[in-house]
Amino acid sequence: MSNKLHINRDHLLEQLKQMVRIRRFEEKCAELYSQQKIRGFLHLYIGEEAVAVGAMAALDEDDQVVATYREHGHALARGLAMGPVMAEMYGKTNGCSRGRGGSMHLFDNARHFYGGNAIVGGGLPLATGLAMANKQQQQSSIAVCFFGEGAVAEGEFHESLNLAALWQLPVLYICENNRYAMGTALQYSESEMNIAKKAASYGLQVAQVDGMNVVDVEAAVRKAVDAVRDNQQPYLLECLTYRFRGHSSFDGQLYRDKAEVSEWEKKGPVKRLVRWLTEYNHFETEEMDQIERQVEAEIAAAVAFAEAGEWEAVEDLCKDVYSPTPSGDAV
Amino acid sequence: MTYREALSAGIEAALNADPRTFLMGEDVGRYGGCYAVSKGLLDKYGETRIIDTPLCESGFVGVGIGAALGGMRPIVEIMTVNFSLLAMDQIVNTAATLRHMSGGQFNVPVVFRMACGAGKQLAAQHSHSWENLYAHIPGLKVISPGTHTDARFMLAQALADPDPVIIFEHVMLLNESGEVAGQAEAPMEKALVRRQGQDVSLIAYGGNLHKAQAAAGQLAAEGISAEVVDLRCLRPLDKATLLASVAKTHRAVIIDEGWHSGSLAGEISAIIMEEGFWYLDAPVKRVCSAEVPIPYPAHLEQAAIPQVETIVAMAKAVMEGR
Numbered sequence: 054m055s056n057k058l059h060i061n062r063d064h065l066l067e068q069l070k071q072m073v074r075i076r077r078f079e080e081k082c083a084e085l086y087s088q089q090k091i092r093g094f095l096h097l098y099i100g101e102e103a104v105a106v107g108a109m110a111a112l113d114e115d116d117q118v119v120a121t122y123r124e125h126g127h128a129l130a131r132g133l134a135m136g137p138v139m140a141e142m143y144g145k146t147n148g149c150s151r152g153r154g155g156s157m158h159l160f161d162n163a164r165h166f167y168g169g170n171a172i173v174g175g176g177l178p179l180a181t182g183l184a185m186a187n188k189q190q191q192q193s194s195i196a197v198c199f200f201g202e203g204a205v206a207e208g209e210f211h212e213s214l215n216l217a218a219l220w221q222l223p224v225l226y227i228c229e230n231n232r233y234a235m236g237t238a239l240q241y242s243e244s245e246m247n248i249a250k251k252a253a254s255y256g257l258q259v260a261q262v263d264g265m266n267v268v269d270v271e272a273a274v275r276k277a278v279d280a281v282r283d284n285q286q287p288y289l290l291e292c293l294t295y296r297f298r299g300h301s302s303f304d305g306q307l308y309r310d311k312a313e314v315s316e317w318e319k320k321g322p323v324k325r326l327v328r329w330l331t332e333y334n335h336f337e338t339e340e341m342d343q344i345e346r347q348v349e350a351e352i353a354a355a356v357a358f359a360e361a362g363e364w365e366a367v368e369d370l371c372k373d374v375y376s377p378t379p380s381g382d383a384v
Numbered sequence: 385m386t387y388r389e390a391l392s393a394g395i396e397a398a399l400n401a402d403p404r405t406f407l408m409g410e411d412v413g414r415y416g417g418c419y420a421v422s423k424g425l426l427d428k429y430g431e432t433r434i435i436d437t438p439l440c441e442s443g444f445v446g447v448g449i450g451a452a453l454g455g456m457r458p459i460v461e462i463m464t465v466n467f468s469l470l471a472m473d474q475i476v477n478t479a480a481t482l483r484h485m486s487g488g489q490f491n492v493p494v495v496f497r498m499a500c501g502a503g504k505q506l507a508a509q510h511s512h513s514w515e516n517l518y519a520h521i522p523g524l525k526v527i528s529p530g531t532h533t534d535a536r537f538m539l540a541q542a543l544a545d546p547d548p549v550i551i552f553e554h555v556m557l558l559n560e561s562g563e564v565a566g567q568a569e570a571p572m573e574k575a576l577v578r579r580q581g582q583d584v585s586l587i588a589y590g591g592n593l594h595k596a597q598a599a600a601g602q603l604a605a606e607g608i609s610a611e612v613v614d615l616r617c618l619r620p621l622d623k624a625t626l627l628a629s630v631a632k633t634h635r636a637v638i639i640d641e642g643w644h645s646g647s648l649a650g651e652i653s654a655i656i657m658e659e660g661f662w663y664l665d666a667p668v669k670r671v672c673s674a675e676v677p678i679p680y681p682a683h684l685e686q687a688a689i690p691q692v693e694t695i696v697a698m699a700k701a702v703m704e705g706r
Contacts, residue, residue, distance in 0.1 A: 117454070148487070149487075150485060150486050150487040150489070151486075151487025151488065152487070153484055153485050153486070153487050154485040154486065154487070158485040158486070160485065160486035160487065160489050160490065161489070162486070162489040162490060167453065167490065168482070168485070168486065169485070169486075170478070172473060172477050172478070175446075175473060175474070175477060175478055177446070178442065178443050178444075178445070178446020178447050178449070178450060178474060179446055179449055179450040179453070179478060180450060181443075181446070181447050181450060182446060182447035182448060182449055182450015182451040182452070182453065182454065183450040183451070183453060183454040184450075184454075185447055185450065185451045185454070185456070186450065186451040186452075186453070186454025186455050186456045187454060189404075189406070189432065189451070189456060190404075190454075190455060190456070196450070196454075208440075208442055208443070209442055209443060209446065212438075212440035212442055212443025212444075212446075213443055213446070213447075215438060215440065215443070216437070216438070216440070216443050216444065216447055219438070371522075372488070373483055373484050373487065373488035374483065374484050374522050374523050375483070375523070375525075375547050376483065376491045376545075376546035376547050
């Protein structure tokens, strides 16, 4: 194994900070949404932060990441600066997608972040194709695809896993099983509720992990990444997690008990890591306060960055539908 | 050579020109292509360049898009346009949108080839012309080679394009023999006047181009000088060329195998009305398919789709101002 997890205090504090960044960023987004600064759909990742933070820590800079419409956490954990992400929420030209995508379509070429796909399951073939390109070009980078358990019901899930296993492509599928596809619980949508088992039937290597524990997620992803990179084969990791908020900003959550949510909130990834640090590493309130202050300042700067951003000129409405390079260079 | 051989020569030239190019699709390798276009290529280029896929249009089309994003230059063959509907999400929601939604950060240099059209008694699920669906989508380019030279060279032009391009190849052309020029006749986005005329413009593309030309021949014998415009590219449309032709002839008949309602011919008719109304001496006419899923029996199939006689009759009608 080339990619072993080294747990030390500094690393855990960094992971904690990353999770707090995502948590506070999204809380701010919810507030800005109610002020109508952010519009459209807003899908919050609150409760699931350990998956993105744990996973991204295990990836190389050149690895490609394909995400879903609930991707604020993936984007921030992948290293997209908070300012451009916030500006994208606003729809301003200094946003990471020039304001064209909004919350569901965060992109960043420099960080190999391929969105931000709002079609459930739509990213699975894309990541599989990126993996194919890596293999054909003998690059060591791997493609990593995040998706929810709802995507497992889509044909793309089955088609992609079959192709990846058939052609032995270096792709890591990370299923964020938060138990609800919008308002439909897994038991109402899947005949076989164990998603890892489903993937194993296609011949993929699989594992399940507690998605509320950032250390466990990172360890599992490091192991998976090694298997994918070293053996050039696909792998599916199922992260068992939970979202504390509704599916989107319009969700009244009539499909689940408040008691269930509060039960899961006790297992929250931030709380959990804080508890662990306090128990074993002499973690002080002061350190948490410091993280909160840093994050608060970062968010304030990001909001200011977004507020200061410009609206796209209407004359540029149809820009970037096609590439500027003229076609027609005949062979 | 045949149109099929011209397509094959185009694929081979593309594979030779760029090591990043590969052909992927159902039965393209061991079977030799369902229309025998890629016959022999597997032996020559091997399994990494000629890739047989399972029957999963959405999956392998999406993989082609991802591979293009990852730096390859894939040619993805979909057996017929009818099956492409299973992959329409990937083509429309992903390939066509990524550049715009990413603020210009990612482009998708993928080429999709698909057979289209009726005439082989394959019934409704194998005979439709969905070009108009794709020509409707911003972010895609849609081309249709109606000549052997275009069949040979348009693929290279499509591969040189940084954006997703769909090539429609009409099944009735495959066995036709014709001449292939030494190089491409024009950039792929340019419409070409295939026959000069003074009295009426016959505007066609792909599989119906030769029907328009045959109609022009018959009309000439009756003293009507028809000009034949080959659209070649259905998105973007070369408005300048088709409007210049209408400005010259003052009359237009559009031939399109799509259904009459909502057809590409309807769009072209609207363009002529909006931008060339004052050139016109007669209402624009359309020769399209009847409003029916294409039937299996030969006589009904032929009755459903554009025919030379219909084009001739329609041209005569516009000459009389009807």
